[in-house]
Amino acid sequence: MLRNFERKMKLNILLKSFTKVKLTHLFSMRTNEGVNKTIARSITTYYDTKDISLEKEIRTNMLVEEDFLSEHEEMSLFNEVDPYMRRLRYEYDHWDNAIHGFRETERKTWIDENQKILDRVKDIAFPPEVPKLAYVHILDLEKKGYIKPHIDAVRFCGNTIAGLSLLSSSVMRLVHDKDKNRYADILLKRRSLYIMKDAIRYEYSHEILPESESKFKGQIIPKDRRISIILRNEPNVEDTE
Numbered sequence: 001m002l003r004n005f006e007r008k009m010k011l012n013i014l015l016k017s018f019t020k021v022k023l024t025h026l027f028s029m030r031t032n033e034g035v036n037k038t039i040a041r042s043i044t045t046y047y048d049t050k051d052i053s054l055e056k057e058i059r060t061n062m063l064v065e066e067d068f069l070s071e072h073e074e075m076s077l078f079n080e081v082d083p084y085m086r087r088l089r090y091e092y093d094h095w096d097n098a099i100h101g102f103r104e105t106e107r108k109t110w111i112d113e114n115q116k117i118l119d120r121v122k123d124i125a126f127p128p129e130v131p132k133l134a135y136v137h138i139l140d141l142e143k144k145g146y147i148k149p150h151i152d153a154v155r156f157c158g159n160t161i162a163g164l165s166l167l168s169s170s171v172m173r174l175v176h177d178k179d180k181n182r183y184a185d186i187l188l189k190r191r192s193l194y195i196m197k198d199a200i201r202y203e204y205s206h207e208i209l210p211e212s213e214s215k216f217k218g219q220i221i222p223k224d225r226r227i228s229i230i231l232r233n234e235p236n237v238e239d240t241e
């Protein structure tokens with residue numbers, strides 16, 4: 001997970017780090033306002049936790065926007081990535097063992113229609129001045145695929161991760177890195193957008209539950225092949241040195 005991607009990104013990031021952009025305030029007021037407004041609309045629907053401080057953390061640093069993509073947009077993105085994905089084989093028991101039953105790639109250029117969708121994600125997820133990774137990460141999980149708990153490496157990704165879910169809903173679990181009793185489940189519906197940043201991105205592992213555990217508030221969330229399209233910002237310069 002992210003590791004292949006990370007390796008490939010390394011040169012790109014090294015080159016970029018020469019510019020020495022100081023990434024101090026990565027999430028502007030403007031964006032926070034946008035995020036909070038959207039959260040207010042769908043507030044209690046997408047997370048499930050007994051931990052009050054984690055709930056607060058989620059309300060501040062995580063957004064799930066249901067129906068972010070129309071069915072047409074979902075198909076447009078799918079049609080662009082699927083022909084390439086089909087040529088790859090699903091991988092199992094990856095050397096770091098973090099993802100099971102997946103294939104992945106990165107893409108820099110998109111057809112106009114899809115670029116517009118991704119620009120819409122960027123507008124919500126990142127303030128304009130924040131440098132985004134030029135390569136968008138595409139992760140294709142088969143029906144039986146799942147992602148084990150991990151925290152994205154700080155060397156290769158900044159404070160914010162934004163993901164679109166295509167083809168299937170799934171359940172993402174957040175678990176505090178130092179206290180496994182503090183956890184939350186997040187419902188990622190098909191065609192939703194999620195954004196996680198700061199404390200949620202750095203202090204909690206995230207995972208996508210396997211089919212056998214795919215439940216939200218006691219309700220089974222059926223899993224199918226799922227393609228996620230993930231945008232990230234550039235790492236903090238200090239983290240790449």
Ligand code: OGA
Binds near residue numbers: 001206
């Ligand atoms: C990852 C990851 C989540 C997703 O690739 O690092 O956590 O939504 N993906 O697919």
Ligand code: MN
Binds near residue numbers: 002150151206
């Ligand atoms: Mn991740």
